[in-house]
Amino acid sequence: MGGEGVGIRFCGVTVRFGAYTAVARVDLEVGPGEFVSLVGPTGCGKSTLLNMAAGLLPPSEGEVYLGGRPLRELNREAGYLFQQDAIFPWKTAMDNVAFPLLLRGVPLSEARARAQAWLEKVGLRGFSHRYPHQLSGGQRKRVGLAQVLIANPHLLLMDEPFSALDVQTRQLMENELLELWQADRKTVLFVTHDPEEAIALSDRVVVLSAGPAARPIGDFPIPLPRPRDVAEVRLTPEFLRIHREIWNLLRGEVMRAHAGA
Numbered sequence: 001m002g003g004e005g006v007g008i009r010f011c012g013v014t015v016r017f018g019a020y021t022a023v024a025r026v027d028l029e030v031g032p033g034e035f036v037s038l039v040g041p042t043g044c045g046k047s048t049l050l051n052m053a054a055g056l057l058p059p060s061e062g063e064v065y066l067g068g069r070p071l072r073e074l075n076r077e078a079g080y081l082f083q084q085d086a087i088f089p090w091k092t093a094m095d096n097v098a099f100p101l102l103l104r105g106v107p108l109s110e111a112r113a114r115a116q117a118w119l120e121k122v123g124l125r126g127f128s129h130r131y132p133h134q135l136s137g138g139q140r141k142r143v144g145l146a147q148v149l150i151a152n153p154h155l156l157l158m159d160e161p162f163s164a165l166d167v168q169t170r171q172l173m174e175n176e177l178l179e180l181w182q183a184d185r186k187t188v189l190f191v192t193h194d195p196e197e198a199i200a201l202s203d204r205v206v207v208l209s210a211g212p213a214a215r216p217i218g219d220f221p222i223p224l225p226r227p228r229d230v231a232e233v234r235l236t237p238e239f240l241r242i243h244r245e246i247w248n249l250l251r252g253e254v255m256r257a258h259a260g261a
């Protein structure tokens, strides 16, 4: 697969839901091929920003640019992975992964061959004929990842994709994601409430303030060497230093969010 990442930029973006201002005057840029995580207290607007990047939600004010062009419709260069599984229960793993290709008119036999290759890349060789209910949570997540990546998106939007998994499975999936990402450097915007996950994965971690009118209040470069093992990197002094800095900023916002809830 080819396809480097495409950059995305939020420029003075404000989103209102009726009288409620969710995010206000957000300026945020994710460069081509960069892996950026958004962390912030619950309800601060992380999913709102992802939905804008997906072109599902227009800003009330400001503009979102995709590769330098204003994004005014559904973002067809983006692949979206949610916390909940979005795979079809009535299709096998193979047909779930082949589905985006069939939508594009790729013939069935070719789509299935490419789906099989992707199932192997995400560690599901031998599981292609299973239905989602015959797979574990981690395996279903792998099917979802293959289904998104087979469409070769230039931008990956991930909304707490691994938060429902147990710790070991989650770390395996995080390492696999990093490996796949290193292979062709798609742009990634990753939402998580967990600063440790954000630091272990990212090139930069952006901290959002509590809502209403949330906005970025910290932007931390993560100079940890790659390739990374997400479990091992957490034990390094550099990781702990960055974690302390981010948590010092985040803690106050988490408390503000709870006080306002």
Ligand SMILES: Nc1ncnc2c1ncn2[C@@H]1O[C@H](COP(=O)(O)OP(=O)(O)OP(=O)(O)O)[C@@H](O)[C@H]1O
Pocket: 017, 020, 022, 040, 041, 042, 043, 044, 045, 046, 047, 048, 049, 193, 211
């Ligand atoms: N369609 C909507 N109508 C009204 N309010 C909304 C809508 N979507 C989101 N909101 C509000 O906007 C704010 C931001 O929501 P969003 O889902 O982006 O937060 P989040 O940071 O992703 O939260 P969490 O970490 O809990 O998933 C919240 O207060 C939410 O209640």
